[in-house]
Amino acid sequence: xxxxxxxxxxxxxxxxxxxxxxxxxxxxxxxxxxxxxxxxxxxxxxxxxxxxxxxxxxxxxxxxxxxxxxxxxxxxxxxxxxxxxxxxxxxxxxxxxxxxxxxxxxxxxxxxxxxxxxxxxxxxxxxxxxxxxxxxxxxxxxxxxxxxxxxxxxxxxxxxxxxxxxxxxxxxxxxxxxxxxxxxxxxxxxxxxxxxxxxxxxxxxxxxxxxxxxxxxxxxxxxxxxxxxxxxxxxxxxxxxxxxxxxxxxxxxxxxxxxxxxxxxxxxxxxxxxxxxxxxxxxxxxxxxxxxxxxxxxxxxxxxxxxxxxxxxxxxxxxxxxxxxxxxxxxxxxxxxxxxxxxxxxxxxxxxxxxxxxxxxxxxxxxxxxxxxxxxxxxxxxxxxxxxxxxxxxxxxxxxxxxxxxxxxxxxxxxxxxxxxxxxxxxxxxxxxxxxxxxxxxxxxxxxxxxxxxxxxxxxxxxxxxxxxxxxxxxxxxxxxxxxxxxxxxxxxxxxxxxxxxxxxxxxxxxxxxxxxxxxxxxxxxxxxxxxxxxxxxxxxxxxxxxxxxxxxxxxxxxxxxxxxxxxxxxxxxxxxxxxxxxxxxxxxxxxxxxxxxxxxxxxxxxxxxxxxxxxxxxxxxxxxxxxxxxxxxxxxxxxxxxxxxxxxxxxxxxxxxxxxxxxxxxxxxxxxxxxxxxxxxxxxxxxxxxxxxxxxxxxxxxxxxxxxxxxxxxxxxxxxxxxxxxxxxxxxxxxxxxxxxxxxxxxxxxxxxxxxxxxxxxxxxxxxxxxxxxxxxxxxxxxxxxxxxxxxxxxxxxxxxxxxxxxxxxxxxxxxxxxxxxxxxxxxxxxxxxxxxxxxx
Numbered sequence: 098x099x100x101x102x103x104x105x106x107x108x109x110x111x112x113x114x115x116x117x118x119x120x121x122x123x124x125x126x127x128x129x130x131x132x133x134x135x136x137x138x139x140x141x142x143x144x145x146x147x148x149x150x151x152x153x154x155x156x157x158x159x160x161x162x163x164x165x166x167x168x169x170x171x172x173x174x175x176x177x178x179x180x181x182x183x184x185x186x187x188x189x190x191x192x193x194x195x196x197x198x199x200x201x202x203x204x205x206x207x208x209x210x211x212x213x214x215x216x217x218x219x220x221x222x223x224x225x226x227x228x229x230x231x232x233x234x235x236x237x238x239x240x241x242x243x244x245x246x247x248x249x250x251x252x253x254x255x256x257x258x259x260x261x262x263x264x265x266x267x268x269x270x271x272x273x274x275x276x277x278x279x280x281x282x283x284x285x286x287x288x289x290x291x292x293x294x295x296x297x298x299x300x301x302x303x304x305x306x307x308x309x310x311x312x313x314x315x316x317x318x319x320x321x322x323x324x325x326x327x328x329x330x331x332x333x334x335x336x337x338x339x340x341x342x343x344x345x346x347x348x349x350x351x352x353x354x355x356x357x358x359x360x361x362x363x364x365x366x367x368x369x370x371x372x373x374x375x376x377x378x379x380x381x382x383x384x385x386x387x388x389x390x391x392x393x394x395x396x397x398x399x400x401x402x403x404x405x406x407x408x409x410x411x412x413x414x415x416x417x418x419x420x421x422x423x424x425x426x427x428x429x430x431x432x433x434x435x436x437x438x439x440x441x442x443x444x445x446x447x448x449x450x451x452x453x454x455x456x457x458x459x460x461x462x463x464x465x466x467x468x469x470x471x472x473x474x475x476x477x478x479x480x481x482x483x484x485x486x487x488x489x490x491x492x493x494x495x496x497x498x499x500x501x502x503x504x505x506x507x508x509x510x511x512x513x514x515x516x517x518x519x520x521x522x523x524x525x526x527x528x529x530x531x532x533x534x535x536x537x538x539x540x541x542x543x544x545x546x547x548x549x550x551x552x553x554x555x556x557x558x559x560x561x562x563x564x565x566x567x568x569x570x571x572x573x574x575x576x577x578x579x580x581x582x583x584x585x586x587x588x589x590x591x592x593x594x595x596x597x598x599x600x601x602x603x604x605x606x607x608x609x610x611x612x613x614x615x616x617x618x619x620x621x622x623x624x625x626x627x628x629x630x631x632x633x634x635x636x637x638x639x640x641x642x643x644x645x646x647x648x649x650x651x652x653x654x655x656x657x658x659x660x661x662x663x664x665x666x667x668x669x670x671x672x673x674x675x676x677x678x679x680x681x682x683x684x685x686x687x688x689x690x691x692x693x694x695x696x697x698x699x700x701x702x703x704x705x706x707x708x709x710x711x712x713x714x715x716x717x718x719x720x721x722x723x724x725x726x727x728x729x730x731x732x733x734x735x736x737x738x739x740x741x742x743x744x745x746x747x748x749x750x751x752x753x754x755x756x757x758x759x760x761x762x763x764x765x766x767x768x769x770x771x772x773x774x775x776x777x778x779x780x781x782x783x784x785x786x787x788x789x790x791x792x793x794x795x796x797x798x799x800x801x802x803x804x805x806x807x808x809x810x811x812x813x814x815x816x817x818x819x820x821x822x823x824x825x826x827x828x829x830x831x832x833x834x835x836x837x838x839x840x841x842x843x844x845x846x847x848x849x850x851x852x853x854x855x856x857x858x859x860x861x862x863x864x865x866x867x868x869x870x871x872x873x874x875x876x877x878x879x880x881x882x883x884x885x886x887x888x889x890x891x892x893x894x895x896x897x898x899x900x901x902x903x904x905x906x907x908x909x910x911x912x913x914x915x916x917x918x919x920x921x922x923x924x925x926x927x928x929x930x931x932x933x934x935x936x937x938x939x
Contacts (some may be wrong), residue, residue, distance in 0.1 A: 105484075105514075106657035114489040114512050125163040125216025129155040131224035131254070132413070138226060139461040141368030142198040143233040144937075149179070150192040150370065155212030155222050162190075171208050178210070183377045183468055185450065192226070200230040201267045231461070233366055236271040238264040251308040259291060262298040274921040283316045291316065343374075367405040369461025371397040373467040380469065384443040384476045392426075395433045395467065397455035404570040405459040408433075413452040413466060422451045426471075435469070444516045462609070477521040477570025483578040485512035495581045498551045508537065513545035513566035513576055523569040529577065530563040537582075539564060558623075588626040589646070594619040605660045613645060616646040616652040635821050679681045687718045688755040695720070695757040722760040722813025730819040735789070735823060740830045746776075747789040752809035752819050759812040768806040773825070775807070789823075797827040798864045831869040831921025835861040844897075848905040852898075856888070859895035859918035869921040877914035888913060 104117040132153055139152065157164045166192040170178045175196045178318040181189040190210065208226040211218050217373075240262060247260045266273040277298045279288050292303040293316075298318075337347060373395065380393045410433045415422045427436045433455070449471040456464035486494040486509050496509050515522040526544045531537055537560070538549050546562070560582040565575045594616060601614045620627040631652045633642050646657040691697035697718040729750055737747065754762040766776035767788045772795065776788045787807060805823040810816050838860045846856055863870040874895045876886070888911070889900040897913070 107484075107487075111510075112485050112511070114484040114514070123160045125159055125214060125218075125220060127158045127163075128220035129157040129212035129214050129222035131210075134224055136224055136226045138192070139231050139367075140194070140198065140228055140229045141231045141233055141366055142200040143235070143366070143368055144194055144198065146193045146194055150194075152178075152190045152210065152226070153224070153466070154187065154189045155224070157214050157222075159214065159216065162215040164214060165212050167213045168215065169211040170212075173206065173208055175206060176208060181376065181586050184379060185377075187450075187468065187471060189376075189468075198230050202230050204230050212318065221808065231366070231368065232269045232272055233368070234268055236267040237273075238266040238275045240264045244512070245375070249302070249306065251306045253302045253306055255302050255304065257302045259300045259302060259567055262300070264298070281495075287316045289524050332344075338732065364491050365402040365405055367401055367457060367461070367463055367617055369400045369405075370463040370465045371399045371408050371455040371457055373397045373455065376467060378467060378469045381472045381474050382437065382441060383474045384441050386437055386440055388437065388439055390437050392435045392437055392471070395428070395435055395453055395469070397433070397465065397467075399455075399457050399463075401457065401459065405457055407458040408455050409458070410453060410455050413454055415451045419422075422449070426447065426451075427532060428453060428738045441473045443473045444479070444519065446473055448472050475518045475521055476567060477517055477572070477574055479516045480574035481513040481524050481566035481568050481576040483511060483513045483566055483576050485510065486578075486580065493579045493581060495583060497583045497585050498548075498552075499585045499587055501587050502548055502552055504548055504550050506548045508546040508548060508582060508848070509580060511539075511546065511564060511566065511578065513544070515566075515568050515574075517568065517570065521568055521570040524566050525569075527565055527567065528562065529565050530561065530562045532557070532562070536560065536925060537562065552584050558586075558855050560584070562726075575634050586623045587747055588622055590621040590626075592620045592629050594618045594769070603660065605655070607656050607660055609656050609658065611656045613654045613656060616654065618652065681730055688724065690718060693757060720757050720760050722756055722811060722815075722817060724755040725817035726754040726762045726809035726811055726819040728752045728807075728809065728819055730821065730899045732822045732824065734826060736826045736828050737791070737795060738828045738830055739795040741791055741795060743791055743794060745791040747791075749787045749789060749807065749823070751784065751786050752821075754809075754811050756811060756813065761811055762809055763812040764810050766808045766810065768808075770803065772803055772807060773805060774887065795827045797829050797866075798833065801827050801829075803827070829866045829869055831865055831919060832908070833864040833869075835863045835917040836871050837861045837917060845897060846849060846903065848903045850899045850903055852901040854899040856897045856899065857918070859890075859897060859915050861895070865919065865921065869919055871920045872917050873920065875916045875918070877916050887911070890915060924938070 102119040102121060103167050103726055104119065105115055106115045107113070108115070126138070136153055137148055155165050156170075164186075165188045168178055168180055168188065170176065170190075170192075175198060177193045178190045178192050181190060181191060206228040208228065210224050211227055212222045212224075214221075241264070243261060244378045245262060249259050252258075262277065264275050264277070266275055276295045277293055278295060279293055290302070290304050290306060292301050294298075294301070312386045337345075374397075378393065378395060382390075382392055391727050395408075395410070397408055399408055405837065410428050411430060412422050412428055425438055427438050428434065429436075433453075435453070449469075451469055451471075452462050452466045452470055454466040456462050457872060486496065494509070498506070498508055502508075511526055513524050513526070516525055525541045526539055526540050528534075528537075536549055536552070538547050539545070540547075544566070546564075562580040562582060563577060564580065565577050567573050567575050595618070599614060599616060603613050607613075616631065618629050618631070620629055629652075631647055631649050633647055642655070644660060646655050647653075687697050690699065697720070699716050699718065701854060714792050731750070735747060737745075752762055752765075754760070756825050762785060765775060765777055766786065767773065767787075767789075772791065772793045773789045774792050776790050777785050778788060789805075803825040805825065806820055808818050808820045810818045842857050842859065844857045846854065857873055861872050861874070863872055872895075874890055875892060876888070876890050887900055887902050890896070891898075895915070895917075897915075
């Protein structure tokens, strides 16, 4: 799972709580590293090709592609590696024997293992592997000589040394210990006469030697370890079912040794590493476990014998959050039972990954390790906690809503949190108690309490709700909250009189101030909404109001003037409540009131009488799409040098739309053309700004003007638009050279022609304009061999005239180079024209 940072955010007015999960994205800032910089392996030289040896894997704090992805082994003719992948994606390397070992040729192999992660760029870590080849008894002893010949004097003293035989063994340790003995081919007499020391090979006189008895004694000495154990096996094929149980006998191998006694007993060599039944163990542990609880039994098997198969188990040390694994787990070193040393809490620790090693008691010991993944299983041990509505004082929340609330209005939103996971944290909401089941509904999934119909405060002003947040665990856990919904009164009830009509008789000439009657009205509202003020209605005649006084507070009607029966016999009066309506009496223009500000709010104060109250009324003026986007000018001229590069940008002045929101300016569009395209950029308060992008080189000489149409469109329905005409004037650069109408001019002139005689006009033209197109003419150089220049050239018009001194006898033909150059300042362009003048006429 990706690393998450969980936060709780609370927002007030109304109070809401949100769960925020921030995922921390990994970067490749850690290189793989091995727990041990040097790994020592003891491998028997009798190990078969293809045997595997577990290596310590590299650790990389990074995750995903940045974690360890591959291993490389330094070049070796005996070893290679094979990459394994655990269930959690962890990469392991096994060392594979690819060529048989021979300790006598090479006793130690030094290898280098490199771990490579998948980051960009990659990071690596290395560890050295030292393989010590363990000896097996695969070499027979050999004597220095095939045959020893020695002379001994007869009557040599008993115990005198005859000779010493010497044999060597290329093996080491006990495998190279040699014992000497006579072979079966040595005669009994020889064995009686000569004694052979089994340890050092010394042969000494055992009995008196008599030359007359035996002149020659032949003896054959052998070492006690001269026969190799032989395995009798024939090649065979035997099919095995894939579901064959463990320990099923596949084949029987027979081993025999021609030696006798202890020499014929095959001794076990510690050449097998302990093997676990699995390469990766996943153990699920229910949280709130008892300390000391047995988690699993992790046993390995070693096919060796005796002390070579006695295994010891221990946990490879690793720290998690500054806590050692040995503080959390314990393993029985004898049987591999794994125990928990503490009670785990899923809400704090969700899993652990560590290694367990099994080591035999051989010399040297061999070991292997296995990866253990402890997964803490969530238990429904946490009840939902209601965090919203916020309960500032006690466990009861009070919500106030107006009586005029419509059907479906939100009364409150209940939010509960459960720190458990998966189904244990899935919360549903339900009412435990509600005063009126027809009035409130509760969404069981999102916790929203809404009204099902209109309120009637006069029937019941306070409603008590008790609700529960229930999780999905087994058994379920519940959190409760009490909400008091208080219905606020609104002045929606008109006062009503206790009678529809009052009839009372009064004597004429009754004293002024005498009580005629008292009217009584009641109001079902409460507070100030139920205070009643009495007044005459518009239908009561002025005369009646003059004769009788109505007390506005208590409804008493008293005589105000003398009553004359002859004037009026019946007086009628009516008392009514009054209402008020707010209306617009002229057109409202939102743009005049608020310009570009949104929302557009205007504040009013309303005064209500009986009782006297002042209310603030906020009126929001909503925008309609009554304004089109408008450019500052209808026409715009843009000057662009014809040397402008493709991709050059030219900022245009944007359009303005007085509307806001979707009714404001939304997009620009440029008419189809070959030279420019449109790009829009956002510039903060400036909004959308259009740019013209040159997409093709300009050439003033082909087209000196381009006409574009830029359209601005708003987002209203229907939309409105505004346009601007853009004239692009291509400014000239000096990119054209002058061109002569002829490459060579020929003219004939008489000798001694007077000064100023017109010969011809050199004419050059330039496609540029302005100074770039104005041409100056000049003679390139003086004529050789002449003290003075015989010709004159007008620099502005190009007219060539005689300056004087033409003599046919001196020179008959003149070749003149005329230079035509424009007056441009950016580039300099010149043209050379040739003129030939001949003086053939005398």
